[in-house]
Amino acid sequence: GNKNINAKLVLLGDPGAGKSSLVLRFVKGQFVEFQESTIGAAFFSQTLAVNDATVKFEIWDTAGQERYHSLAPMYYRGAAAAIIVYDITNQASFDRAKKWVQELQAQGNPNMVMALAGNKADLLDDRKVAGFGLQEAQVYAQENGLFFMETSAKTATNVNDIFYEIAKRLPRV
């Protein structure tokens, strides 16, 4: 029969990577050029139907600024899923994403479904993630048991898809 699943999901990543923009695109179908930097964290919920289940995502959109780092465990603790977001035009944001992956591997729920989002895919011409690009992110994700997608909150590319892929991977209790 059809199952109802509640899933706590957290977004982590550098300030400006586009966490809030991805959530706004997924939940409201909107994009704003001048999205304000998140303070603390923001909560949203959205329901998605997959083949055999209806998944209600309870989404914590965390603040990327360093001064909020100590709050992050409150949001990822007990989370069923995480999306770690970096900006494909910003190498430092990819390095930071890897740190988040390490922190989740060390402290997070061991069954957590983890996704890596290389956001701002609409800015491919600005790709500055020098010498690494798409392929290195794919390899990194595979080695670390994450799944990876390039996304664009601006054009909506792969935004619903990444949530859908997470929904499919959640354990069916």
Ligand code: GTP
């Ligand atoms: P913090 O809340 O500070 O941690 O940042 P954030 O990760 O939530 O980033 P946010 O969503 O606020 O986006 C930062 C800026 O990047 C905003 O001006 C967005 O308009 C822009 N932006 C976000 N996603 C995209 C995208 O896919 N493409 C482009 N071109 N711009 C984007």
Ligand code: MG
């Ligand atoms: Mg934000």
